[in-house]
Amino acid sequence: MLGDFNVRTDLALEAKESFAEDDVEIRGVRIEEAADEEREIYTTIVRIETENGARIMGKPVGTYITLEAPNMSSEDEDYHREVSEELAKHIRALTGAGEKNVLVVGLGNREVTPDALGPDVISNLHITRHIAKEYGKASLDEKASLVSAVVPGVMAQTGMETLEILRGIVRETAPQLVIAIDALAARSTRRLNRTIQITDTGINPGSGVGNHRDGINADTLGVPVIAIGVPTVVDAATIVNDTMEQLVDTKEKRQTIREKISPHLNTMFVTPKDIDETLKRVSYTISEGLNLALS
Amino acid sequence: MLGDFNVRTDLALEAKESFAEDDVEIRGVRIEEAADEEREIYTTIVRIETENGARIMGKPVGTYITLEAPNMSSEDEDYHREVSEELAKHIRALTGAGEKNVLVVGLGNREVTPDALGPDVISNLHITRHIAKEYGKASLDEKASLVSAVVPGVMAQTGMETLEILRGIVRETAPQLVIAIDALAARSTRRLNRTIQITDTGINPGSGVGNHRDGINADTLGVPVIAIGVPTVVDAATIVNDTMEQLVDTKEKRQTIREKISPHLNTMFVTPKDIDETLKRVSYTISEGLNLALS
């Protein structure tokens, strides 16, 4: 079980796996898995259906779709197109039919490479709301959504909670749906930059590379919030803890170790050295998925 | 007189100069000039006091302070410090005494070099609001303002009017004052990157490199708006027109010329080739002026 130590994952899939050794079913949590071996895209859907499930999983009630795409960090354009299409399919399923007024939010810090996923996705997005406002809805494809976007920045840059900024913009521009893009923390380095999580629960406290303090979700914004995230970092304390867990055999010793891990590590993250190249591809794939789903 | 042609300046100083040949006093407009020869900083204050003055000048009633600092594009650090201090003095005079809750807005497009003044200024600003919120006002200097900041982006990037974004943020975070930084269009290339205009009238339709459609001012935001601008471009149509005016002698011919200038030029601007280096210095000087005024 996830202790009160700083072991952290933003992936529902990994929260589930921490119980895997017991092979128990968790009441209130349903799992579906699908492997598209030919396309090498693996899908896991975690449905947290009850408050009990939510408590155990440490994540709100809702649907968490995880696409694992092992080659997503490679240069293969056809593969990326397939991942974009798969992503678009899931976004459409979560958003429901018909065009919408959608605000896409690029969370994170554009100045810190592994946290720049959100801003990078926005920069390749097809923005249409102002065109429809100026030339009429007829200037767009019939089923196209009206897309607006914002990169709110992080608190050290703005002095404001991201939620404050978004709440203001949502009230003023009245989108029917918010889609928030964010870089996530995973527990396993193997998942970095090859996994996409799509959830209808929004962004919740403690998630994201920068560790949001306030949730960005239907409760706080007043409109549905879909969150799309890719794990780009592992918390430094988590990586030390997890390596130790594999090596140390008694429960007491583990507890001792946890207590000794420097709290200093909580302000640090672990990320791959080639994060720049990888993220360029991944963010483009997500932009294309959104462009497909919303146009 | 400024015709209905696309001759455009965001500087009150230049709007005034277009009457200079007549050497008339304009009713409702007062001018004060001060030259600090030693420091090479020249100050002109244009006060538009009546609606008549506003109509003739093509600018709202209010105070327009222009600092001309011929060496602002050079590398001299001491000179820049003096300009920052001069700027801080004027900001303090316009904002009144006592600490404030201030939202600084970096207008413009960070991807287009001469339009990136606003975003660049924000990146060197001391942001303090979140610190005071977290650790209490006592964690800051006694007279320091609470500073928050935002870079809203431009409509092609967001699909939203800048005003929509700012109105939302202002309602949510309730600053007592907004300071908007923007790159401006001048009429004369000689003024580019060496002139700072400070005004208590905010940003008004048609101003800024990107030509805002909605005003960002006390009327539209509900709080006082101070605008700080530096001309970084001349509109291409303006430069063609003005060069012609000097060369052509009859009023009829001028009219003919204006009609023939390609409307295509209205989507173009003129800027110096070394705009990157110059703007880096100028934006730093303005950041420092704000940091001095607000801390």
Added chain:
Amino acid sequence: MLGDFNVRTDLALEAKESFAEDDVEIRGVRIEEAADEEREIYTTIVRIETENGARIMGKPVGTYITLEAPNMSSEDEDYHREVSEELAKHIRALTGAGEKNVLVVGLGNREVTPDALGPDVISNLHITRHIAKEYGKASLDEKASLVSAVVPGVMAQTGMETLEILRGIVRETAPQLVIAIDALAARSTRRLNRTIQITDTGINPGSGVGNHRDGINADTLGVPVIAIGVPTVVDAATIVNDTMEQLVDTKEKRQTIREKISPHLNTMFVTPKDIDETLKRVSYTISEGLNLALS
């Protein structure tokens, strides 16, 4: 005829057009035109075959291929792919058959938007030389070239002539071919960001947005140099001059006008306000053309 005034174009096509009114054939210059109406790509090949032709045209002896692609600044991905393929075809024809060791050079200043074409193209290029060096040539496709790339920066950033930097790198890494990408100055605003010029003459003094002083060509580097350029700016003096030419009827008056145009304008350029979005698409199209031609 191009006077000794600062009317400047880096496009052979436009140099030719300045004679068009006379409809003369220039000895030593051959022109071929091809219009692919369906794909909306228009090709002009200017072959300067003699020193006489070179003198009149103000460009070295060689082949200048111009692709005019009116929709290149739009978002249509299929269209961009077609332009990339057309570009690849011409690059392959100029480089000859068989794999090569190719150094691609991204000229220009990445900090000035319309001058960032070269650096932007490099950032989407598939770099392979180090892979072949590490894992053997067999790790690449059989006919793939070994691609290396450099963004040398501009003189204000480096203190060095670009030629000095490139000459050093070419001597050390011994490529068989250099491909230089550069933003160009056109004479007509209508050509900006929708025209690609490919030439086997390299980059010659006075070309490029930043106006190179030393040529970057087979003479100065010792290996063939193909240059690929897109006009992104018009010189400010040129735009003023050309607009005037259309309006003023006598030759004497034109001469007077030229003399009066401020030399100050020579340090300024004219560029479209949406240069950021347009250039992102154009640079991607050129990267893809190079990736197709070299892989």
Added chain:
Amino acid sequence: MLGDFNVRTDLALEAKESFAEDDVEIRGVRIEEAADEEREIYTTIVRIETENGARIMGKPVGTYITLEAPNMSSEDEDYHREVSEELAKHIRALTGAGEKNVLVVGLGNREVTPDALGPDVISNLHITRHIAKEYGKASLDEKASLVSAVVPGVMAQTGMETLEILRGIVRETAPQLVIAIDALAARSTRRLNRTIQITDTGINPGSGVGNHRDGINADTLGVPVIAIGVPTVVDAATIVNDTMEQLVDTKEKRQTIREKISPHLNTMFVTPKDIDETLKRVSYTISEGLNLALS
């Protein structure tokens, strides 16, 4: 002792400390320490004087000056100025008296935040070589060096070894001295972004965030190379190993642990979440130190 495991530090100071428990003197290695308590700058000079010392320390013979400046990541401008002056003093001492022709090299990847130190330092440097070439040496201060600079990029971007690029440029432009700036890997997270190492040994294989394979030093470039580095990351394998070392008591167990640490971690690094803000200040401080030393 540093094992053959991936425990890595680019700081001579830390290499020394790994022997500290034994409190032995290492033959061939001399240490001087100086604490400026008032200014809070702590200096350690490690002189590796013999090949024996070099072998034990795992670093070439030469002088390694380490400035520890605990407040370097804070906003205090006066403090930064003092660090710049201290740095300038050491650079001057290592370079000898009199003006020089100096090439400053910004190593690392500008797209990966903690590796962007080198490129960031270059962007604030006063470049003068081209001015002296154009207007004569008299246009600069009498004792000013001729400064040129280059950001060569990393192998994944260029396909070339950094050494190839630099060797070419050095041959072509003949500087008398190269100063290379690079982000380093430390062993302790406490040292990140508050330590500057200055050495006359250049950059050696295995150092730098990106782990250079070829040395950049007097042997390989043919001119003296001073390297200035700041540790911005800890290798992920190192952080796991070191935390364990503190917790595990027997030598055998340590060996077991080392063997089990995933080799995957070798492609990962650990860095603080606020690396963007910190690095902006640190790189500016180093630029200013260089500007003082070279002007």
